[in-house]
Amino acid sequence: MIIQDRMKVTGQKKIAENIFELKLTGKLVGEINSPGQFVHIRVTDSFEPLLRRPISIASINEDKSEMTIIYRAEGRGTTLLSLKREGEEVDVLGPLGNGFPVHETLPGETAVLIGGGIGVPPLYELSKQLTAKGVKCIHVLGFQSAEVSFYEEAFKQLGDTYIATVDGTKGTKGFVTNVMETIGDDFSTYYSCGPMPMLNAVQSAYTGKKGFLSFEQRMGCGIGACFACVCETTEKTDKEYVKVCSDGPVFPAGVVSI
Amino acid sequence: MNRLAVELPGLQLKNPIMPASGCFGFGKEYGALYDLSQLGAIMIKATTLETRFGNPTPRVAETASGMLNAIGLQNPGLEGVMENELPWLEQFDVPIIANVAGTETADYVEVAKTISTAPNVKALELNISCPNVKCGGITFGTDPQQAHDLTAAVKAVSEVPVYVKLSPNVTDIKEIAKAVEAGGADGITMINTLVGMRLDQKTGRPIIANITGGLSGPAVKPVAIKMVYEVSQVVHIPIIGMGGVAETADVIDFLSAGASAVAVGTANFVDPFICPKIIEELPAKLDELCVEHISELVGRSHRI
Numbered sequence: 001m002i003i004q005d006r007m008k009v010t011g012q013k014k015i016a017e018n019i020f021e022l023k024l025t026g027k028l029v030g031e032i033n034s035p036g037q038f039v040h041i042r043v044t045d046s047f048e049p050l051l052r053r054p055i056s057i058a059s060i061n062e063d064k065s066e067m068t069i070i071y072r073a074e075g076r077g078t079t080l081l082s083l084k085r086e087g088e089e090v091d092v093l094g095p096l097g098n099g100f101p102v103h104e105t106l107p108g109e110t111a112v113l114i115g116g117g118i119g120v121p122p123l124y125e126l127s128k129q130l131t132a133k134g135v136k137c138i139h140v141l142g143f144q145s146a147e148v149s150f151y152e153e154a155f156k157q158l159g160d161t162y163i164a165t166v167d168g169t170k171g172t173k174g175f176v177t178n179v180m181e182t183i184g185d186d187f188s189t190y191y192s193c194g195p196m197p198m199l200n201a202v203q204s205a206y207t208g209k210k211g212f213l214s215f216e217q218r219m220g221c222g223i224g225a226c227f228a229c230v231c232e233t234t235e236k237t238d239k240e241y242v243k244v245c246s247d248g249p250v251f252p253a254g255v256v257s258i
Numbered sequence: 259m260n261r262l263a264v265e266l267p268g269l270q271l272k273n274p275i276m277p278a279s280g281c282f283g284f285g286k287e288y289g290a291l292y293d294l295s296q297l298g299a300i301m302i303k304a305t306t307l308e309t310r311f312g313n314p315t316p317r318v319a320e321t322a323s324g325m326l327n328a329i330g331l332q333n334p335g336l337e338g339v340m341e342n343e344l345p346w347l348e349q350f351d352v353p354i355i356a357n358v359a360g361t362e363t364a365d366y367v368e369v370a371k372t373i374s375t376a377p378n379v380k381a382l383e384l385n386i387s388c389p390n391v392k393c394g395g396i397t398f399g400t401d402p403q404q405a406h407d408l409t410a411a412v413k414a415v416s417e418v419p420v421y422v423k424l425s426p427n428v429t430d431i432k433e434i435a436k437a438v439e440a441g442g443a444d445g446i447t448m449i450n451t452l453v454g455m456r457l458d459q460k461t462g463r464p465i466i467a468n469i470t471g472g473l474s475g476p477a478v479k480p481v482a483i484k485m486v487y488e489v490s491q492v493v494h495i496p497i498i499g500m501g502g503v504a505e506t507a508d509v510i511d512f513l514s515a516g517a518s519a520v521a522v523g524t525a526n527f528v529d530p531f532i533c534p535k536i537i538e539e540l541p542a543k544l545d546e547l548c549v550e551h552i553s554e555l556v557g558r559s560h561r562i
Contacts, residue, residue, distance in 0.1 A: 002291060004531060042528065047476045047504055048323045050528060093530065218316045220327065221527040223291075225283035227332045228318040232311075241311060241332075246287070 001031055002096060002223065006089045010066060012082070016150040019118075020082045021058070021070050028094055029065045032057060035125035036099030036193070036214050036250045039069065040222035042091035043080040052093060053077045054219050054245070056193070058121035059128060070121040070150065096222050097249050100126045100191050100212055107134030109188040114176050114202050116142045116194025122214060124151060126191055127158045138162075138187065140179045142198065146170035177201045185209065190253075200258040211253035217244040232257040262540055262552050264298070264519055266496050267444035268381040268419035269353050271298040271519060273537050274552060275509065278500050278523035279303060279357035279383060279423075280329065284343035285350075288530060294350040296534050301447075301521060302343065304359040304385050307369055309335035314467040319456045324475030324502075325524060326454050328468035331359050331388060336369050344376045353380035355421065359388060363411050374417040381418050384409065384443075387425030387450035388472075399425040399450075402437035409441030419444035421498065424489075426481055427453050435489040446489065447498040447521065449482045474524040476502045483515045490516025491560055504528065506539040510547070513555040 007026035015021045028039070040052040058070045073082040084090055100122070105111045111130055115123045120141050127137045137159035143149040146169035155161040162179045163171030172179050176198060185206070192202045193214035203213065220226035224246030233239050236254045239247075248256075262273035277288070279301040285294055294300065312332030319326045333339065339356075347354055356379045360366040370382055386399035386408060398408045405422070413420050422438040424431055426449040435446055451472025456465050464470075482501025490497050499517025503509060504525040512520045525532045540552065549555055 004529070047528070049320060050323055050325060050475050050524070051320050052528065091529075218318050220318050220325070221281075221287070221530070223287045223530060225287040226281065226318070226327070226527060227283075227312060227329045228315075228327065230312070230315065230317075230332065240309075 002094060003028055003031060004091065004093050007092045009084050009086050009088045009090060011086060012084055015070070017147040018073050019070065019148060019150050020073055021068060022081070022084070023066055023068050024090060024092065025064065025066045026092065027065065028092055029060055029062065029067050032060055032067065032095045034099030034102065035129055036122045037095040037097050038249065039092050039094035040096055040219075041081065042093075043077045045091070049077045049080070051077075051220065052222060053081065054096070054222055056122040056214075056249075057095065057125060059125045070118070072118045093222065097245055098247070100214070100250050102126070102129045102133070104210065104212070105130060105135045105189040110136040110138065110186065112138045112140065112180075112183070112187050112190040114140045114180065114190060114192040114194070114198075116176060116198040117144065117148070119194030119198070119214065119216070120151060122193050123191065124154060127155065131158045138183060140164070140176045140183070142176035142194065143170070175201070177205055180205055196258060203253050203258065206253070209253075212250050213253055213256070214250045215244050215248050215256060219245050221245070261544055261550065262537070264553060266498075266518055269299060269355070271353070273298040273540065274513070274519035275533055275537050275540075276301055276355070276498070276519065276521050277526055277533055278521035279355075279385070281523040281526045284339070285347055288526070289350070291530050292534050294347070295352050296537060297352050298519060298537075299353045299355055299380070300347065301355045301357055301383055302339075302347075303333055304331045304357040304388065305333055305336055305339045305369055305373060306331055306359050307336050307365045309333070309338065316465055316467055319465040319471065321454070321456055321473065321475075322477060324473050324477030326456055326466055326471030326473055327451070328466050328471040330468065336372055340372060340376060344378060348378050354378045355381045355383050357383045357385050357423070358412070359385040363408055366408060367411050367415050370412045370420075371415040374415075379418060381444070382412065382416055382420045383447050384412055384420055384422045387423050396425050396427065399434065400428050402433045405434050406437040406441040409438045409443050413442035421445040421447050423450055424448040425450050426485055426501075431485050432488055432492045435493050439493045439495055443495060445496045445498065446493065447500065448489065449478070449485055449501045452478055452481065474502070476504050478502045479508060479511075483511055486512060486515040486517050487559055490557055504532070506536045506543050509536060509540065510543060510555060513552065514557070514559045516557040516560065518553070518556055
């Protein structure tokens with residue numbers, strides 16, 4: 001169920017250039033049902049900036065009722081969010097949307113998780129849940145440069161992890177697709193989150209494979225009412241359009257027209 | 259006595275608070291969060307004769323204390339609304355105000371004729387002010403004669419009272435208001451969004467794919483208040499005021515300016531529970547103002 005929760009900040013840490021890791025506790029955590037869901041955060045109690053910020057959930061700790069989100073402090077809203085300190089409260093609406101289907105990969109099978117930039121975070125909780133049930137995870141993470149890369153060690157704890165950076169300052173120079181060419185296609189499922197050109201490249205490279213893609217789109221309400229975040233669909237679905245916020249953000253590969 | 263109850267043509271409102279059209283879909287998403295029977299009324303998303311996909315994305319952009327949108331009247335069409343959306347809303351004890359949009363007079367007339375027969379539709383809101391579609395919409399709302407004629411044409415076929423939603427993107431909104439009143443409108447809803455633009459800092463290009471969008475949110479409230487203040491003094495039909503309502507104090511301002519009821523738009527995106535919160539807070543606000551019934555506040559800005 002979607003709830004509005006005044007969550008308490010239990011930690012705020014800069015983990016890379018302009019990239020922050022924020023930990024929040026509250027009863028909202030108990031409502032999260034799949035990795036890849038997101039929350040809609042109001043960064044101020046005033047009306048400036050006005051709208052909530054949609055941010056994906058990077059990991060959850062049910063025992064502590066705690067979730068971690070990772071975001072890039074880029075605009076006015078996320079910069080204000082980065083100033084929140086331990087003990088402060090934040091107005092959070094969520095959990096929103098439909099996450100990655102963990103059940104689509106069986107124990108003993110292999111899954112490839114491909115993330116780009118600020119699309120990497122939700123893959124972390126996904127990998128935790130997949131590996132916990134006995135799925136072998138291979139991670140391919142793309143960043144602009146070493147200084148904005150994060151969570152390499154955390155992903156390594158869960159499975160093979162390959163990094164690509166556009167400027168070559170870490171891992172393979174180039175894009176996630178350059179790494180994907182080297183790991184072959186001996187896997188059952190792929191899961192991906194990142195910018196649209198990356199999702200397009202991943203989907204094209206893995207034609208015929210079972211895959212799930214998480215999309216990003218400018219949002220208004222976050223719950224499906226305002227029709228800001230609609231995407232056109234392909235003939236693979238009966239729907240003429242989908243809303244990223246409430247039908248997604250995760251869709252089976254091939255459903256959204258990229 | 260219900261201190262918040264308001265009676266308007268076609269509408270018995272248990273309170274004067276309703277979500278504004280386009281900011282609440284057809285109620286389903288918010289219905290999952292709270293009991294919609296708490297609302298005074300619901301202004302459902304614009305309905306056109308045929309299904310519309312709307313504009314390309316990006317469709318929204320944030321601005322200082324506001325936002326621009328150019329959704330483009332995406333909706334499932336008259337048939338879809340009649341068969342799915344309105345019947346679903348019947349489970350709630352709440353009057354529906356159906357927003358009607360079209361490209362030409364015949365479209366408006368056909369949608370109005372049919373949708374006004376739905377049992378829970380208690381009034382129509384004629385959308386002659388959408389700034390985000392190429393034909394129809396705002397073109398009817400910026401010319402007094404066209405606004406008059408369209409109102410009269412819809413009024414002739416509607417089974418329920420007709421409210422007309424006015425655009426602020428005109429030289430003199432009073433002229434349009436008087437024209438729709440002369441055309442037989444039972445009430446006025448105002449204001450729709452103000453046309454605006456936002457540019458991308460890096461590329462210099464417009465952010466919204468439609469290039470322009472409609473500005474809403476707290477940023478537009480002073481404009482809306484001024485227009486309600488003016489229009490309420492030149493027409494004899496009631497006004498449902500809207501434009502930047504985000505908290506209970508804003509409702510008081512709109513009533514004071516001359517509105518008889520108030521719609522909440524963009525604020526639903528900021529806080530999906532805002533309508534029930536305002537409804538809950540209103541009685542204490544009346545106490546604070548030493549007012550017994552909410553209608554005592556209507557038009558006090560220009561009362562002699």
